[in-house]
Amino acid sequence: MQTLVAGILLGGLYALIGIGMTLILGVMKIINLTHGQLMMVAMYIAFWMFELFHIDPYLSLFIAPPLLFALGVGLQKYLINPVLKVESILPHNQVILTVGIGLVLQNLATIFFTSDYRSTPVDYASSAWYLSDLWAGTPVEISLSLPWTVSFCLSVAITLLLWFFLAKTDTGKSIRATAQDKDAAMLMGVNVSRMQVITFGLGAALVACAGCLFLPIYYLFPALGSQFTLIAFVITILGGLGSTIGAILGGLILGVFESMTATYVGMGWAPVGRFAIFVAALVFLPGGVASLLKSKKLTK
Amino acid sequence: MRKWIALAAACCMTVMSMTAFAQDKIELTVPLPLTGGQAKFGEIIKKSYDIALEEINAKGGVNGKLLVLNYEDSQGKPEIARSIAEKIIDVQKQPVLFAEYTSACAKAVAAVAEERKTPYLVIASAADEITQQNYKYVFRLNPTNAYYSEGLLGFMSDVVKPQSVAILYESSDFGTSGADEMAKACEAKGMKVLMKEKYEKGAVDFKPILSQVKAANPDVIFMVSYVMDAALLMRQIKELRIDAKLFAGGAAGFAIPEFIDNAKDASEYVVTATLWSPQVPFKGAKEFAEKYKAAHGNYPSYHGALAYSSLFVIADALSRTKAMTADDIRDALLATNMQTAFGDVKFESKNGYQNQNFAETLALQVIGGKHETIWPEKYASAKYVFPIPKWRERK
Numbered sequence: 001m002q003t004l005v006a007g008i009l010l011g012g013l014y015a016l017i018g019i020g021m022t023l024i025l026g027v028m029k030i031i032n033l034t035h036g037q038l039m040m041v042a043m044y045i046a047f048w049m050f051e052l053f054h055i056d057p058y059l060s061l062f063i064a065p066p067l068l069f070a071l072g073v074g075l076q077k078y079l080i081n082p083v084l085k086v087e088s089i090l091p092h093n094q095v096i097l098t099v100g101i102g103l104v105l106q107n108l109a110t111i112f113f114t115s116d117y118r119s120t121p122v123d124y125a126s127s128a129w130y131l132s133d134l135w136a137g138t139p140v141e142i143s144l145s146l147p148w149t150v151s152f153c154l155s156v157a158i159t160l161l162l163w164f165f166l167a168k169t170d171t172g173k174s175i176r177a178t179a180q181d182k183d184a185a186m187l188m189g190v191n192v193s194r195m196q197v198i199t200f201g202l203g204a205a206l207v208a209c210a211g212c213l214f215l216p217i218y219y220l221f222p223a224l225g226s227q228f229t230l231i232a233f234v235i236t237i238l239g240g241l242g243s244t245i246g247a248i249l250g251g252l253i254l255g256v257f258e259s260m261t262a263t264y265v266g267m268g269w270a271p272v273g274r275f276a277i278f279v280a281a282l283v284f285l286p287g288g289v290a291s292l293l294k295s296k297k298l299t300k
Numbered sequence: 301m302r303k304w305i306a307l308a309a310a311c312c313m314t315v316m317s318m319t320a321f322a323q324d325k326i327e328l329t330v331p332l333p334l335t336g337g338q339a340k341f342g343e344i345i346k347k348s349y350d351i352a353l354e355e356i357n358a359k360g361g362v363n364g365k366l367l368v369l370n371y372e373d374s375q376g377k378p379e380i381a382r383s384i385a386e387k388i389i390d391v392q393k394q395p396v397l398f399a400e401y402t403s404a405c406a407k408a409v410a411a412v413a414e415e416r417k418t419p420y421l422v423i424a425s426a427a428d429e430i431t432q433q434n435y436k437y438v439f440r441l442n443p444t445n446a447y448y449s450e451g452l453l454g455f456m457s458d459v460v461k462p463q464s465v466a467i468l469y470e471s472s473d474f475g476t477s478g479a480d481e482m483a484k485a486c487e488a489k490g491m492k493v494l495m496k497e498k499y500e501k502g503a504v505d506f507k508p509i510l511s512q513v514k515a516a517n518p519d520v521i522f523m524v525s526y527v528m529d530a531a532l533l534m535r536q537i538k539e540l541r542i543d544a545k546l547f548a549g550g551a552a553g554f555a556i557p558e559f560i561d562n563a564k565d566a567s568e569y570v571v572t573a574t575l576w577s578p579q580v581p582f583k584g585a586k587e588f589a590e591k592y593k594a595a596h597g598n599y600p601s602y603h604g605a606l607a608y609s610s611l612f613v614i615a616d617a618l619s620r621t622k623a624m625t626a627d628d629i630r631d632a633l634l635a636t637n638m639q640t641a642f643g644d645v646k647f648e649s650k651n652g653y654q655n656q657n658f659a660e661t662l663a664l665q666v667i668g669g670k671h672e673t674i675w676p677e678k679y680a681s682a683k684y685v686f687p688i689p690k691w692r693e694r695k
Contacts, residue, residue, distance in 0.1 A: 261509035
C-alpha cells in the first residue's frame with residue numbers, strides 16, 4: 001500500500017515533467033533534450049528566492065515559471081528557429097542543439113553556483129500525516145508526506161489548468177491545431193511560428209513548475225538536469241509522442257513501476273526497471289499509451 | 301645586431317633566474333574532484349591542504365624549499381583521475397603522488413602509481429582492496445572501510461546490544477565495501493542481518509525500500525551514503541515513523557555538518573562512525589579545527605583532518621628522503637613515525653594490508669543539532685543518548 005501511495009505521488013510529479021516535453025515534441029517535432037536542465041535552472045531560481053528573500057518554494061511557482069517561459073521563448077526564437085532553417089547534412093540538428101544548450105546551462109550553473117549540493121531546509125520537509133493518528137486500530141499504517149502530497153496536488157492543479165488552456169482558449173486551440181497539422185493551421189490563419197515560440201515557453205514553464213514542486217522534497221545540484229531529461233524522455237515515449245493525456249498516464253505508470261521495482265526487486269534495480277519499460281514501450285507499444293486510448297475510442 | 305644580442309642575453313638571464321628560482325621550491329600537482337558530485341569533499345580537502353601548506357612554508361618549507369601545490373580537477377571520475385596521474389608521473393616527472401577522494405578514483409590512481417613505481421599516499425578513500433593488492437608503492441593514511449565502524453561497533457556491542465540489523469548502501473565502491481564489512485562484523489558479533497539493500501545514488505524516493513525495512517523491524521538501521529542521500533533517508537525514515545533502537549551511518553555523508561543542516565530534526569540522535577572530530581585530543585587537532593572554522597565558517601570533517609595531516613606526512617617524508625627519486629621517497633614514507641592532528645601515523649603491513657595506517661575510529665551522535673563525540677568514552681565530548689525516543693514521542 002505504502003509503495004503504491006509513494007509511486008502515485010512520484011508519478012504525478014513525473015507526469016508534470018513529461019508533459020512539457022511532450023507538448024514541445026507534439027507541436028514542433030523537436031526532441032527537447034535540455035528539458036531537465038531547464039528544470040535545474042528553475043530550481044536554482046526557487047532556491048535563491050528562498051535563500052535571499054525566504055520565499056517558500058511553493059510561492060516560487062509564481063516567479064520561476066514566468067522567467068523560464070521567457071527563457072524558453074528566447075531559446076526558441078534566437079537559437080532553435082535559426083538552426084531549424086539551416087539546410088545541413090544532419091537532419092536532426094535540433095537534437096544536437098538542445099543537448100548543447102543543456103550542457104551550457106549545466107556548466108554555467110557549475111561556474112556560478114559551484115557543484116555543491118543544496119536544499120531548501122523548509123520546516124515542513126519531513127512532516128507527514130499518519131493513518132494511525134486518525135484511526136487508532138488501523139490494520140495497515142500509511143503515512144502521507146506533507147510536501148509530497150502538496151506537490152502532487154499542485155501538479156494535478158497545474159495539469160488541469162493546462163488542459164483548460166489548451167481546450168478552451170484561442171491560443172490553446174491554435175497550439176493544438178499546429179500540433180495536428182502545421183500547414184493546415186497556417187492556411188487557417190494561425191501564426192504557426194508564434195505558436196511554436198509560445199509552446200516552447202510553455203514547456204519550459206511547465207518543467208519550471210515541476211522544479212519548484214520538487215525542491216521541498218529533493219535537493220539540487222548542477223548535474224541534476226540530465227537525470228530528469230532522461231525521465232521526461234522515457235515518459236514521453238511511454239505516453240505516446242505528443243499526447244498530453246498519454247504523458248500523464250506515462251508519468252503515473254513510471255512512478256508506480258519504479259516504486260514497485262524498488263520494493264519487490266531491489267532499489268538498485270529501479271533504473272533498470274525504467275529502461276526496461278522504455279524498451280518495452282518502444283517494442284510492444286510504439287504508439288505509447290495514447291495509441292491504446294485511441295484504439296479504445298475507435299472500437300466504441 | 302647589438303639589440304638582438306642584448307635580447308638573447310636578457311632571455312638567457314630570465315631562463316637562468318627561472319631555473320634558479322625553481323630550485324628553491326618543490327611543486328607538486330594534486331588530483332582532486334573539484335567539480336561534479338564529489339566536489340564538496342574535494343573542496344574540504346583543498347582548503348585543508350592550503351592551511352597545512354601555509355604552516356609548512358611559514359616554518360621554512362621542506363628543507364628550506366618552498367612547497368607549492370597545483371590542483372587538477374578529476375571531476376570524481378576514475379578515467380580522468382587516471383589520465384591526470386599519468387600526466388603527473390610521465391610528463392611532469394613528479395616523484396610522489398597523493399590525494400584524490402573517491403575510492404574508485406584512488407583505485408585508478410593507485411594502479412598507475414604501482415605500474416610506474418611511484419609512491420602514492422591515499423588520504424581519504426576507504427575501499428579495502430586499495431591496500432590489499434600487494435601494492436608496494438601505495439600508502440594509505442585513513443583506516444579502511446573494515447575499520448571505519450570499529451568505534452561504532454564498540455558502542456553497539458557495549459551499549460545498544462542489538463539482535464538484528466538492516467543495511468542500506470549506495471551502489472558505489474565505498475558503499476558496497478562499507479556494507480560488506482559491516483555485514484561481516486555484525487555476523488561475527490552474533491547479530492542477524494535482516495536486509496542488505498543497495499540503491500542508486502541520486503534516487504528521489506526511498507520509501508519503497510524503507511517500508512520493507514519497517515516490515516523487517518530491525519534493531520539497528522545502518523546506512524552508507526554520501527551527504528544528500530543521507531539527509532533524504534533520515535527525512536523519509538521520520539516520515540514513515542520507522543522506529544529502531546539505533547540509526548547508524550557509516551561516516552561520509554552522515555559525519556559532516558551539512559547532514560544536520562539538510563535533515564534538520566530528522567537527524568537528531570543519529571549515530572555515525574567517523575575517523576576524527578574537532579574534539580579529539582591529538583596535538584594540533586584543535587588548532588587546525590579552529591583555524592579552519594575561522595577561515596571557512598564551519599568545522600572541518602575528518603576529510604579535512606586527513607588532508608591536513610597528510611601534507612605534513614608528505615613534507616616529513618620529503619625532508620628525510622635521500623634524493624628526490626620515487627624509491628627514496630618510498631623508503632622515507634615507509635619509515636614514517638610521526639604525530640599529526642589525526643593521531644600517530646605509521647604505515648604497517650598486517651592483516652592482509654600493505655602500507656596501511658591503522659588508527660582508532662570514533663562514533664558521533666547528533667545531540668541538540670550538533671555532532672558530539674560519544675565513543676570511545678575516553679574521547680567523549682558528551683554523554684550518549686540511549687535509548688532514543690520513538691518518533692511518535694518526539695515533539
